[in-house]
Amino acid sequence: MVAKAPTAVPESVLKKRRTSEKIAAERAAAAVKAKAARKITKKEYVKRAETYAAEYRAAARNTVEAKRAARAEGKFYVPAGAKVVFVVRIRGINGLAPKVRKILQLLRLRQIHNGVFVKLNYATLRMLQRVEPYITYGYPNLKTTRELIYKRGFGKVGSRPKGWSRLPLSDNRVIEQSLSKHGIICMEDLIHEIHTVGPAFKQANNFLWPFKLNSPKGGFSKKGKLIHVCEGGEAGNRGELMDAFVRKML
Template sequence: MAEEEPKPLNYIPEVILKKRRNNEEWAIRRKQQLEQRIRRSKGDNFVIKKPEQFIREYRDRELDLIQMKHRSKRKKQALLTPESKLLFIIRIGGKTDMHMKTRTILYSLGLRKIFHGVFVKANERMMGILQRVEPYITYGYPNLKNVKDLIYKKGLAKIKRQIVPLTDNNIIEQTLGKYGILCIEDIVNEIATVGPHFKEVTSFLCPFKLNKPEKALHGKKKPYKDGGDAGNRDDQINELISKMN
């Protein structure tokens, strides 16, 4: 019997072989990256949420929206005195239990993170806004000492998308000099007196990153006057500021 001739091998171009090797190497790298990501997630106490947890969080957010609407219908709080023009607001809570509308209001105030604080002008409109997000904030009327301490110790500025400390008066003059504000003392005065360029100065400043106070906050959403943490503290906000500065 005649021997069968060997079948000719199919020729695979070198370009295709190279592409195949690259694809295989990419697949291996991708697999390794995903495995590392999973390991890091587990290392950070990563927990896959159960369906009932999603349901509970959804209900909490919907309840927050209903309560916000009820709060907005309440009579707005009166200002402490006609001379009290300055408020300092501190965000003290709010994560998965907040409705998106609540988060939007907090973000519009510059309070993106817990234990951040901002100065705002006290007026009827602002009191109405704060009333809507009251369970997640506390606020009151800061004294001159705390205004100075906050700005000198924790003051940061936003300049061309960069965060810089208030250590150089030249930076202040370059940005706010057209308003007659040339140094950090001018910033303190403009904030404390709620001057004509208060809005420009507060826009120049970053939210103040405060320290978590020991034993000063207990996570209670009840109003401060009822034994909780939230809402208006009037001039008693100064005690809390001192503990967080």
């Protein structure tokens, strides 16, 4: 019985096979390298979170000590003014004046129950006062800021010609890809920048998509949304009571 000669493999097939093997080897090496880099990055995440936690505890302790010292001297302790407010739109588009509509657009409050962080200064305060009948706002504490970003936070990724993408903040890499040049690489960095109004607050706040909140549990006040909060309504500055209002809408 005559043995069959081995079938010759075309050179194009061999070339494609070698290319596929090379690509597979490069991908495997890249995966190993990426895994090692992620392990180092995770340690950095933990380190930064611990640093911020220590900073928050120190700030709270300093406030308590300042109050005690003022009380011992028979004086009053006046804390520093708020640097940031959280604004929620509570009314729709009916009867909107052109200037009010423009201000709400500048604040990125295009829909009812949208919420945004706003840095407090003279210009933004005048804008908020101008649209007070359509919004409610107040000073969020650290817990409220953290819950908003963790539970309702979405990132604005992309560019204007191609359009923006609204991505959930379920992975720190989403934040790192957009804000790493500003030193923000994880959720705790983003929370710290917003809460303390850091030097990259504008970029961090612009990265956050306007928060889409629910209707408040239990509904709005019986006096209605047209009445100022000081008179038992919903509109206007709530101050420190904003935390409870936001938690009803999460």
